Amino acid sequence: MTTTQTKPLAPQPEVDTAPLKRLRRDRALLQAACIVISLFMLVPIYLISLAALSTRESLNDFPLSLLPTNLSFETLGAFLGSTGILGAFGNSLIVGIGTLLISALIGIPAGYALARFAFPAKEPYQLFLLFTRALPIVVLSVPLARLFLTVDLYDTTYAVILLHTALALPTTILISASVFLSVPIDVEEAARVFGCTPAGAFLKVVMPMALPGLAAASIFTFVMSWNEVLGASILTLDHRTLPAQVLTSLADSPLAYRFAGGFALVIPSIIFIAFMRRYLTNMWGSTIR
Amino acid sequence: MADITISHLVKTYPGGTERATDDVSLDIADGDFTVLLGPSGCGKTTLLRMLAGLELPDSGSIAVGGKDVTYLPPNKRNMSMVFQSYAVFPHRKVRYNIGFGLSMAKKPKEEIDRKVAWAADLLQLGPYLDRLPAQLSGGQRQRVAVARAIVMDADVLLMDEPLSNLDALLRLNFRSELKKIVKDLKTTTVYVTHDQSEALSLGDRVAVMRKGQIAQLGDPLDVYDAPADRFVGGFIGSPPMNFIKAAVSGDGGALIVGDQRLRAPSLLQSYSSTDVLLGVRAENVAVDTQRSSGDVPGTVLVVEPMGSSILLTVEVEGQTIKVQAPPTFRTSPGATIWLTFSPNSMRFYDSETAMALVAR
Known part of the structure; x- marks a missing residue:
């Protein structure tokens, strides 16, 4: 009963490895591209950190050492110690978090409405939202400065919070609308059938599922507020945010101060993104559905 | 447990011209298993959603257990529902999912635990109670959705094509299981499907729907044997009449x-x-x-x-x-x-x- 194949194998054509080699080459190129792009982002951050953490003298050395040989907090300390910087740092935090909270408070319900309800002129409304961003910040800020002067809000962090909220709202609304769209409506209806009020269903079911996406939107808002400089400089004098403060004193300050300023501007955003990253990766992962 | 009286229910979706349900009247006795059967777009799901309170009718009325519920919000109707897409809560463990309705009704913890254990046992979900829905197969997720619905002691159990996302073999097995569970529960059940074999095998009564109206209502075998019109005969049976x-x-x-x-x-x-x-x-x-x-x-x-x-x-x-x-x-x-x-x-x-x- 041994009827195994006894027929001689037909001659196989030569194995063509060219496609396999192409595949390997493409993969290597992709890796190389990833590395180049990462370096493009990381090298400036590294250089700025290095300069900010070096002694004032070593900055003038030639050739410049690319390794952290002369670590010192002297420059950074001097920068943080100079007038107005710590205050500006605090202002920036207040403005960033304030902007985040207010734009979330207004933008998330608006995004929910866009995602779930049909109402007249929905499409034009979405387009109209983006018009705020179409206006240059200067055009917005100067009338705002006048307005804030008359209502006594000028030169306060509230003024900057309001401006930044206005700037951030379009993106907050549109991002959160798309996030809510990705939460299946059935799940919300199930919550309603099983005894939730509309608010209960939103808080117990929709919000937890939307959280990763909303966190991403909030990162965006915070970083935008942290980096915005023009409007903040126009609307404040003594209560500047960090970028505004640094900008005004940049021209007439020593090199070391500039590096330290740059470092202080970059770090909080990076920390904030690192903190929120978990939610971001979740969003592309399996949390929703 | 309660009987359902639907009378002259009319619903037109905003922007639509055709009536999704066109003057539908239907009486469902206490404890009956009624299947709404029809091709897509016949209004069967709309009818079910109006029962659940997820859609509101333009006119007509719905009474459950002698009480009018026509415009009552879903959470006040004491109904439970199994959704076509399962609609389990992906961010919570199976245990929480099954007990969700009971905890919303503020039932004591011991009772919730007892009922969750009972339902999990009935649907063979015992080993999975502490998993997230993402870690379950489609069939298991559907079991979670059924378990969540049956722990509720609801007046009415609504099912919207609960088997249609399962593969053929699983569907056949789960169908008979579902029939036994619902029979033992003795809850009034309304079940929507477009699958005529499901309708014939599960229902005490079958309502065949077409273009927003009930074309024939009757015992599954009567509907199969003596279709009231050409549409019903052509829709039920494989091959059709x-x-x-x-x-x-x-x-x-x-x-x-x-x-x-x-x-x-x-x-x-x-x-x-x-x-x-x-x-x-x-x-x-x-x-x-x-x-x-x-x-x-x-x-x-x-x-x-x-x-x-x-x-x-x-x-x-x-x-x-x-x-x-x-x-x-x-x-x-x-x-x-x-x-x-x-x-x-x-x-x-x-x-x-x-x-x-x-x-x-």
């Missing part, structure tokens, strides 16, 4: 199909010299290779062995019909076979309105 153009002879005693004369049942006495549609199920046509009296000749077009039977496509007097032959029957395309229609299984429909003929 055959419809053959025929005419009643002048004296009302014979049915004329092409050149053939069949003996007409007494029902047709009062329809002499009118055109009718003869409806007959594929399994109610006897086939033979030999001619005997009263037979109609047909030419075999297609032979499809189905395992338990052989499905023949036969041309009879210029009309194509499906015939179910025993698996031992041997024939081939092009052959002539002889068909016998048993008088008791013939149904007659008006050739214009397509409604079943009644004696007059």
